[in-house]
Amino acid sequence: MEAVIREERTRKGPWTEQEDLQLVCYVSLFGERRWDFIAKVSGLNRNGKSCRLRWVNYLHPGLKRCRITPPEELLILDLHSKWGNRWSRIARRLPGRTDNEIKNYWRTHTRKMAQERKRGASRSSSSSSWGSSCVASSRSKQLGVEEPAAAGKEKDEGYWSSLMAAGTGEDGEEAIKVFPMDQIWNEMVTSDSNCSTTDGLSFQQYCRDHEACSMPPPPCDPPPLASSPLWDYCAESLWKMEEGDDYEFNPESFYGAGPVNGSDSGRVDSDPDPNSYMSDQVSNLGQTSATRVRSTIVHDDPGSPLATLMQIKDSRALASANPQWNRCYQGGKSSPPVLPAPPVADS
DNA sequence: AAACGACCCAACCGCGGAGAA
DNA sequence: TTTCTCCGCGGTTGGGTCGTT
Structure with a gap:
């Protein structure tokens, strides 16, 4: 009984689709930082750490969805x-x-x-x-x-x-x-024809878009990958190189200009007033329930990444209809939230 | 078909670093 | 300078799936 009460306070264990959805919504609003804050306002009964981990290891749009090559x-x-x-x-x-x-x-x-x-x-x-x-x-x-x-x-x-x-x-x-x-790099580039990042960019495309990338130029152009509308939406780079060493996620490219300051360390130094911004965002929402966020996003901007993600998640059939995905997630406990979506027919 | 082990992956925990107060 | 908070990192564990016996 006591355990149940505690469970209600801070949930642990596998994430549900609904929780994923909520987290994605709030990360898109507030950026990849202030995890405790996100955990609180999102209504997720999770701690900030757990939210961050889920995002970084599972929900992040730049993640590859295939085995180590x-x-x-x-x-x-x-x-x-x-x-x-x-x-x-x-x-x-x-x-x-x-x-x-x-x-x-x-x-x-x-x-x-x-x-x-x-x-x-x-x-x-x-x-x-x-x-x-x-x-x-x-x-x-x-x-x-x-x-x-x-x-x-x-x-x-x-x-x-x-x-x-x-x-x-x-x-x-x-x-x-x-x-x-150098051959390893080349093969990574080539293998990405079969194994793209979830943002739909091949390694070659990635390198082409990032001149700072220290990788050698790709040996050839592969056929274009079937891209997901979700990631087409944020086709700009999600990662950037700094000093030729570290890759950095570039939130501004993904979320658009806003209060998000990309920082590999996750710390925000130059944000003028993050808390007031967040408060504004929350009050603008009117309420903090994921349902409200969801309907707002889907109706106001059907083409947004989140709206698309929701559509993908709503379509449970996709998961079973995508053998590649299932292969990638053999052994996984929860169903993947973001699918490498098939090409969307124009009609 | 059932049991078992191996493999794989998500998620938790504790600790330490960095910055803010 | 000290304390607090937030965050990231590395270690570890638990559980699902698959292949083999």
Whole structure:
């Protein structure tokens, strides 16, 4: 009983569609900040932390919705060997991937490696779903190329080159394919033809739109992706590069000019009066219920991202009708809120 | 068909850093 | 300078799904 009461105060556990909807609404109003405030005014019985996490790891429009690709895998391996468990830092190098995602991937990856090592890695090269990179990694162990310890240790200069060298089979074994980094980038670019970010931008498009991007130019133009009306709406960049290092979400591009100051750290320094702005927004809404927000958005601006998101969410059939989506979310607990929508017929 | 283990992913927790008061 | 608040990060856990036996 007491637990039930507490449950009503701050909900925990899996998010419902309704909660997702509310959160998206309020993040679109107030930006990606002041999570406690958003948690309060949205009427979600969640704490700010939980809201932020849900947004960052699941609802953020820039997230990729597919499995880690081989080039990404290699990049993760490389960056992890450099930086250790600095997941957020590594994630910044992989647009559309979250630190949580990479962390989870790495966990699985290392567990696999440990198991293969146990079994005697000689027969293990085909066991990885992505093959080459895992081969390279397990191969490095076979050949005694030791991966540098994770935490805080600088990358051993010889590690990666040893790995590269290990790629050329000598003893009759099949040659191990190891990717040089520029090839990795190219493959990431190419693989994005099949794996776009949820904003419908391919890596190539992304790079084309972002001159500051440090990636090499794409080798070719893929056919245009089927874009979602949701993300067409916010076709401008969601991420920007700063000092050639970090990717940053650019809220102004997404939400339009407003009170949102893009800041990777999430902290707002130059906002003249965020609280009064928020208060105004809330009072403008008249009420803070998600229903009110929903009807306001859908009716006032049917083409808005949120209206489209709502339409997508309302159409439950979409989820089951999209095998790619289901593949991406094997094992997921809740139904995904934003689908890589099929092309919308003009009529 | 059922049981089991492996895999995958969402979400929670605790801690620490940064800025505001 | 100290305290408080907010936020981000890394570690960990719980549970759903899938493949195998």
